[in-house]
Amino acid sequence: MLSYFIAFSVGALAGIFEIGSRYKDEQIKIAFSYFYAYLYWIINGLLGAFALFLMQSFPEKIPQTDYPVMNAIIAGLGALAILRLNFLNVKNAKGEETGLGLGTLITAALSFINSKIDKDRAADRRKLCDELLKGIQDYSALIQQMIASLDSFQDLSDEDRQTVQDKFTEVRNNSSLTPRIRATSIFYTILNLTGEKHIKGVINAYKSHENGGD
Known part of the structure; x- marks a missing residue:
């Protein structure tokens, strides 16, 4: 359980820094002031924990170290990279096998959430501008x-x-x-x-x- 907690914490922290890197001002405040910002870094944390689960479930496909804590940190930091790997092969209508990876879908979802953060932030900034220039x-x-x-x-x-x-x-x-x-x-x-x-x-x-x- 400790390893999963570490993976979640590292993933969430990475999510907070990702949010901050997209904005020049009030980086930390943004991460803790908007619903979608909370959602963004919580999802990043869950992805880190899920990536650790995949590392443990598919050791032959994901390089690992001999240290559980280090593996948890790697999972938290590299969740999206890990999730882009194809862990399962599914057959399409033509009978052809296609790798199933979740990275692209998750990236699109996180991009959508980030756009919601930006819209909420823009609304607050417009309100601030109106109040100060009044x-x-x-x-x-x-x-x-x-x-x-x-x-x-x-x-x-x-x-x-x-x-x-x-x-x-x-x-x-x-x-x-x-x-x-x-x-x-x-x-x-x-x-x-x-x-x-x-x-x-x-x-x-x-x-x-x-x-x-x-």
């Missing part, structure tokens, strides 16, 4: 404030800074955009790079200043 009087000044706030980061790459600058140039040169739309575009660009805590602090401080605060 009541702003001078969007142009806010844009300058958001861009200037990047100087507070010491480890922000030149590439990320250039991404913001390119977006600013793009929206500035598009005369069809309203000031609100320009601010929204810059908002999402900086949010993607810096996270919610930073952008909330910047905009709330700007609102306070705009309303006559210190």
Whole structure:
């Protein structure tokens, strides 16, 4: 049972890191804030345990070590690779044998779940944008404030800074955009790079200043 627990834990942890790798901000928060995110890493954990079961059931097809704990770790980390192997041969209507692998189906299912996470996340971010930009009087000044706030980061790459600058140039040169739309575009660009805590602090401080605060 310990080996299965290890395989599940390693698989779940790998799932959490997979979710985090797809988003630039709030990686850990995303993994524990959405139903489909929970579902994603729990399924990854179960796949790890199932992969260990297959390793033990088909030792002739899956290379293993002499150490149960190491096998459990391998199962947790390499579940999809293991599940892509053909463990059973089934005959089709023509009598031809076809290998039965689950990896492709599982990959498609996980991709679907990830798309649901992204949609839920996008809805929350739109709500956050609407709440923070509500009541702003001078969007142009806010844009300058958001861009200037990047100087507070010491480890922000030149590439990320250039991404913001390119977006600013793009929206500035598009005369069809309203000031609100320009601010929204810059908002999402900086949010993607810096996270919610930073952008909330910047905009709330700007609102306070705009309303006559210190």
